[in-house]
Amino acid sequence: MIKKYEIFKNITLFRFGDPFKTGAVVVDVDQINFKEVKDIYLFDKNVGLDKVVFNKTLSAGDSIYGLGENLGSLNKRGKIYRCYSSDDFLHTPEKEALYGSHPFFIIDGDETVGVFIDSPSEIKIDAGFKDTNLLSIEVSSTDIDLYIFRSKNKIDIIGSFLSLVGTPYIPPKWAFGYQQCRWSYPNRETVESIGNQFRSLDIPCDVIYLDIDYMKDYKVFTVDENKFPDFEDFIAKMLEKGFKIAPIIDPGVKIEDGYEVYEEGKSKGYFCKKENGLDFVGTVWPGATCYPDFANSKVREWWGGLYEEMVKSGICAFWNDMNEPAIFFTPDGLKNFYSLVDKIKEKKDPGFDFFSIKDAVNGLSNKREDYQSFFHNLDDGKVICHDKIHNLYGFFMALATSDGLKKLLGNKRYLLLSRSSYIGAHRFTSIWMGDNQSWWEHIIVNIRMLQSLNMCGFFYTGADIGGFGCNSSAELVIRWSQLGIFSPLFRNHSALGTRNQEPWAFDSATTDIIRDIIKFRYALIPYIYSEYLKSIINSRCLILPVSFVFDDPILKNIEDQFMFGESIMAAPIYTPNSGGRYVTLPDVKWLCWKVKNFDDRDVSIYNPGSYFINCELDETLTFVKENSIVVLTRPQNYVGEKKITELLAVAFVTDRASYMYYDDDGETYDFQKGKFINLNIFIEKSDGDYEVYFNDEESAEYKNDIRTIKFEIYDENGRVFTKIISR
Ligand code: MIG
Numbered sequence: 001m002i003k004k005y006e007i008f009k010n011i012t013l014f015r016f017g018d019p020f021k022t023g024a025v026v027v028d029v030d031q032i033n034f035k036e037v038k039d040i041y042l043f044d045k046n047v048g049l050d051k052v053v054f055n056k057t058l059s060a061g062d063s064i065y066g067l068g069e070n071l072g073s074l075n076k077r078g079k080i081y082r083c084y085s086s087d088d089f090l091h092t093p094e095k096e097a098l099y100g101s102h103p104f105f106i107i108d109g110d111e112t113v114g115v116f117i118d119s120p121s122e123i124k125i126d127a128g129f130k131d132t133n134l135l136s137i138e139v140s141s142t143d144i145d146l147y148i149f150r151s152k153n154k155i156d157i158i159g160s161f162l163s164l165v166g167t168p169y170i171p172p173k174w175a176f177g178y179q180q181c182r183w184s185y186p187n188r189e190t191v192e193s194i195g196n197q198f199r200s201l202d203i204p205c206d207v208i209y210l211d212i213d214y215m216k217d218y219k220v221f222t223v224d225e226n227k228f229p230d231f232e233d234f235i236a237k238m239l240e241k242g243f244k245i246a247p248i249i250d251p252g253v254k255i256e257d258g259y260e261v262y263e264e265g266k267s268k269g270y271f272c273k274k275e276n277g278l279d280f281v282g283t284v285w286p287g288a289t290c291y292p293d294f295a296n297s298k299v300r301e302w303w304g305g306l307y308e309e310m311v312k313s314g315i316c317a318f319w320n321d322m323n324e325p326a327i328f329f330t331p332d333g334l335k336n337f338y339s340l341v342d343k344i345k346e347k348k349d350p351g352f353d354f355f356s357i358k359d360a361v362n363g364l365s366n367k368r369e370d371y372q373s374f375f376h377n378l379d380d381g382k383v384i385c386h387d388k389i390h391n392l393y394g395f396f397m398a399l400a401t402s403d404g405l406k407k408l409l410g411n412k413r414y415l416l417l418s419r420s421s422y423i424g425a426h427r428f429t430s431i432w433m434g435d436n437q438s439w440w441e442h443i444i445v446n447i448r449m450l451q452s453l454n455m456c457g458f459f460y461t462g463a464d465i466g467g468f469g470c471n472s473s474a475e476l477v478i479r480w481s482q483l484g485i486f487s488p489l490f491r492n493h494s495a496l497g498t499r500n501q502e503p504w505a506f507d508s509a510t511t512d513i514i515r516d517i518i519k520f521r522y523a524l525i526p527y528i529y530s531e532y533l534k535s536i537i538n539s540r541c542l543i544l545p546v547s548f549v550f551d552d553p554i555l556k557n558i559e560d561q562f563m564f565g566e567s568i569m570a571a572p573i574y575t576p577n578s579g580g581r582y583v584t585l586p587d588v589k590w591l592c593w594k595v596k597n598f599d600d601r602d603v604s605i606y607n608p609g610s611y612f613i614n615c616e617l618d619e620t621l622t623f624v625k626e627n628s629i630v631v632l633t634r635p636q637n638y639v640g641e642k643k644i645t646e647l648l649a650v651a652f653v654t655d656r657a658s659y660m661y662y663d664d665d666g667e668t669y670d671f672q673k674g675k676f677i678n679l680n681i682f683i684e685k686s687d688g689d690y691e692v693y694f695n696d697e698e699s700a701e702y703k704n705d706i707r708t709i710k711f712e713i714y715d716e717n718g719r720v721f722t723k724i725i726s727r
Contacts, residue, residue, distance in 0.1 A: 003034040010150045010160045014040045016052060017143035020389055022120050023399070024424035026166040029145075042113060042148055043137075052144060054137040062109030063556065064127050064135070065154065065545070068102025068456035069421070069433060071095050074448045074545060074559035076105065076127045083123040085391050085420045087326035087366050089435040089469065091445065096124075099324055099434045100421040101391035102456040104161060106154055107135070114149030114157040116164070120389040120422065141388070154548045155540060158455055162539040166427040168459045169402075170536065172316070172413040173666025174244060174639035175430075175460070176525050177206030178484075178518045180502060181246075181493035186213050187227040188234050194502065195243050199637060203503050203515045204522045206638045207317055207415070208238070209493070210247040218286035219254045221261050221306050232313040239314050242638035246317035246415065247310060251325050251397050252289030255281065261306065265292060270299045272374045272386060280374035282327035283334075291325055294396035295376035295389060303397070304404020311408040317415035319432070320401055323394035324420045329364040330373075337364060394420020402428035411668045417489070426457035432489060438467025438498070443480055443574035448559055450487060454541035459532065462489030471499035474506035475617065478513050479573050482620040485521045486562075486570040488532065488542060513618045516597035520620065522635035523598040526647060530631065530662040531565030533671075537662075550586035554610075558584055567628035567659070571613075571621045580614040581621075588626040591652035591714055594619040598635060605652075605718045624652045629659035629681060640666065643705040649681055651713045656684040663704055675702035683713055692723045 003015040013029060014037075043054035064076040071093055072079040083101035091098065103117040103125070117123055117139060124138040147164065149157045180198070185191050191208055198205040216222040223231045238245050253262050253271070265271050271279045271290035279290045293299045307318070329337075337360050344353045372387040386393075398418035405414040418429045425431070433449055436442040446463040453461045465484045466477040472494070481503075484490040494501045503514040535542040544563045547555040561571045561583060569590070571583045585606050594602040596618050615621050624630055629651040633644050651657055664676035678697040683690055690713050698704060711723040 001036045002038070002040060004037045005029055005032045005034045007032060007147075008160065008163060010156075011164060012148045012150075014146045014148070015144075016146070019118065019141075019143040019145045020120055020384070022118055022392060022422065022424065023395065024118050024422060025145075025164050026424075026427070027164055040146065040148075042115075047142060050142060051138055051140050052142055054139070054146075056107070056135045058107075058128055058133050058135050059109050062107055064105055064107055066102070066105030066452055066455045067125070068104070068423075068453050068458065069098050069100040069431065069449060070102070070452065071098070071445065074451055075557060078128055078132075080129045081125045081127065083125070083391055084121075085324040085394060085422075087322065087324045091434075091436055091442065099394070099419045100431060102421075102423055102453070104423055104456050106157055106455070108154060112152055112154060112157065114147075114161055116147040116149070116161060116423065118145040118147065118423070119143070120392045121387060122390070155544065158541060159539040162457055165424050165457055167536045167539060168426045168457055169428050169430065170413065170533070171415045171430065171460055173525070173529050174206045175317075175415045176488065176490075176528050176532070177639045178204055178521060179207035179209065179246075179489070179491035180205055181209035181211065181464075181491055182500070182502070183211040183494070184213060184496040185211065188229060191245070192234070192238070195238055195241055197502070197504060199241060201504055201511065201515065203511075204518050204635055204637050205243065207244045207246050207491075209319065209491075210245060212248055212250065212285055214247060217254065218250070219256070219259055219261070220250050220252070220286075221309075235314045242641055244317045244415070245315060246319055247315065248319050248321050249401070250285065250322045251292055251294070251320070251393075252282070252284040252286060252322065253292065254286035255288045255290060262290065264302070265290060268302070269377075270296075270302060272376060274374055282325075282330050282370065284322060284326060284328055288331075291374070292397075293376050294393060294400055295378060295384070297379050300396060300400035300403060303400040304407065307401065307404045308408055311405065316405070316409055316412060318401060318405070319417040319419075320394070320397055320429075321419050323397040323418060324366065325393050327366055327370055330367075330370050333364050333367060333370065337361070391422050394418055395422040395425045398425055398429040411670070413667060413669065421458070423456060426459070430460040430489060431458055432461065432491065433463040435468045435495070436463050438470040438472035438476055438494070438501070440476065440574060440576055442467055443483060443572065444560060446480075446483060446487070447562065447572060447574065450543050451545050451559070451562055454543040459535055459542045460488040462487040462491055464493035465490060466492050466494060466501040468493055468495050469498065472501045474510040475576060477501050477506070478510060478517070478617055481514055481517045483570070483572040483574070485517060485524065485620060486543075486564045486568070486572070488528070490521060516618070517620065519635040520595050520598050522639075523632045524630070525639060526631045526633050526644070526661065526663070527565065527567070529666070530660075533662045533664070534660065535565070546584075546586055552586050555584065555586055567625055567630050569623040569625065571623060573615055573621070579616070580612055582610060583613050583621070583623070584610045585623070589652070589654060589716060590626065591624040593622045593624060593650075595622050598632070601712070601720070603714060603718060605714070605716055624650065627653055627655055627657040629657050629683065631659065631661050631681075645705050645707045647706055647709045649683075649709055649711045651683055651711065653683045653685060653690065653713050654716045656682070658682045664702065670702070673701075674699045677702060677704040679704070679706065681709065683711065685715070690721050690723065692725055694725065694727070696727070
């Protein structure tokens with residue numbers, strides 16, 4: 001029998017068996033009355049011994065959207081996807097699973113319906129690959145919560161989904177600044193000189209990351225004093241210059257006598273165990289390591305507390321890597337591999353064995369059998385095999401981190417990136433998209449994922465700008481950075497051994513272009529922050545496919561343009577040597593602003609339609625919707641460097657427009673106590689001129705510094721009208 005719960009008006013839960021409580025959902029479902037039913041209507045189901053298969057026939061016109069961090073086109077139809085969090089460092093198109101598992105999607109066609117399968121083990125989703133007209137979902141468990149969302153409107157479906165799983169977490173405002181990372185900044189001196197270069201080259205930057213190189217022998221929660229002497233002083237000096245330092249934290253704890261984290265974890269039984277009760281061992285960066293049992297709340301509390309020393313030294317930004325969890329190999333895996341090699345060694349003339357060795361090497365890492373060989377001790381005393389809740393390991397690690405940081409930082413907000421995640425993790429962490437490559441093909445992957453991840457609640461996210469693996473070219477980094485302007489997380493990151501890709505790593509012309517790109521991003525922060533906060537308040541994604549916003553069949557398959565907040569449409573360039581691109585402008589007139597830099601105004605007006613729009617390498621295509629407003633400010637070296645007393649409202653108005661500008665202190669949770677401002681800006685056309693006015697909803701305890709608003713209003717002929725008002 002299936003239990004049917006009517007959760008809210010548009011949400012129905014079908015419960016099979018006794019599902020594991022993942023923590024994805026914030027509604028207490030058990031308080032709601034249920035009915036027993038035989039059927040779930042939407043799908044045909046096939047219940048096996050240890051799995052359930054859900055099938056649905058698709059019509060030719062049905063599209064499928066969502067699935068968060070995954071490959072494939074924006075419309076997921078025609079490919080197989082797998083939710084089984086995997087450390088896969090080569091995101092080639094045929095891959096089925098990446099680091100995060102996000103089993104929420106929308107089927108859009110004759111009827112429109114959202115589906116969330118809350119189940120933490122493997123889920124295979126064949127979206128019309130084996131059989132073009134069949135959506136087939138295989139859940140490797142018989143204990144499942146299946147949620148169905150109904151609404152004609154895709155944006156409303158996402159809104160209902162968010163009412164179930166909670167709203168996205170709110171990073172500090174400086175998290176919307178530019179961020180620099182590279183795997184292999186070897187020491188304090190290097191990081192300091194990176195910081196100095198940003199300042200001396202007049203390129204804004206807020207965060208610099210530390211990769212695994214800062215640790216002593218890759219031992220988590222240690223610092224190599226030889227490479228990073230006087231760590232506290234280092235952090236303090238960087239903070240003085242306006243840089244937050246974000247260290248990496250990996251889950252694997254090195255097995256080493258005398259190493260405190262290991263000793264404590266071991267003596268308290270905090271590591272995952274094998275069936276025989278011994279600690280499970282896998283090899284990652286530090287060598288042989290144990291894996292904290294994050295599914296247990298005591299372990300999470302312990303882990304969260306380990307951040308104390310770093311937080312005390314002034315750190316409030318971290319990234320949690322390798323938490324799928326990644327396993328290079330296990331002792332058993334290696335033994336089997338050696339015996340294969342030994343067997344081959346004995347052969348007189350090994351030939352195709354070459355391939356079995358190659359496969360065996362590749363097969364050592366992140367093996368399902370390894371994930372099936374260790375166990376978690378749950379809070380209620382039950383023991384559960386890791387494989388059954390595999391997709392939650394990163395979720396629980398990030399939860400441990402965020403709970404720890406909340407305790408340690410009190411009212412101060414934190415920035416946290418996690419590599420692995422599950423639905424619901426968006427409430428307390430952001431994610432980055434893992435190890436992409438410096439390929440043009442990965443810019444469009446980035447564009448699609450921004451949209452799909454937003455649908456799953458991860459509004460604040462981004463890929464490694466410039467690409468992680470391989471060498472990047474100047475042109476690639478420029479074009480990718482232009483996308484970075486519209487990526488909530490704007491972080492340039494590259495791998496050990498690849499060509500450097502900091503803004504100055506190429507020639508001076510490139511540096512100049514990237515400086516202007518980053519400055520434009522900073523100019524946009526008032527808009528971005530305002531839009532981000534409003535997107536959370538309204539449960540409406542910051543980034544949306546154009547086809548979700550405008551109702552025009554011609555838009556259906558457009559995936560390379562997206563709405564960024566209410567006023568802007570981004571149309572990034574993602575192919576090399578292109579002097580422009582095709583853009584489809586839906587529904588209304590658009591102001592096309594080719595941004596060379598913040599002060600340039602190369603604007604033109606377009607009617608709805610499809611156009612090839614020229615765009616030089618140093619130009620970013622930014623479209624402002626008819627009758628809407630974008631608020632900007634003068635860029636700074638870092639967020640909060642100076643008080644912002646003046647806003648610039650760039651607007652395209654053929655009739656009237658309004659904008660609600662939200663702002664708060666950007667650092668604390670005081671906005672929850674009403675300490676924020678809603679500044680409503682209005683523009684109205686009258687007698688060949690414009691009238692501008694505003695009204696404030698400023699709480700008594702919060703004083704915003706904005707004193708003047710300058711207006712630059714474009715009419716349908718591209719004529720500009722300037723105005724100033726003071727508060
Ligand atoms: O196995 O810490 O995705 O961002 O630079 C590689 C080194 C481990 C993977 C992360 C990447 C990071 C790298 N890590």
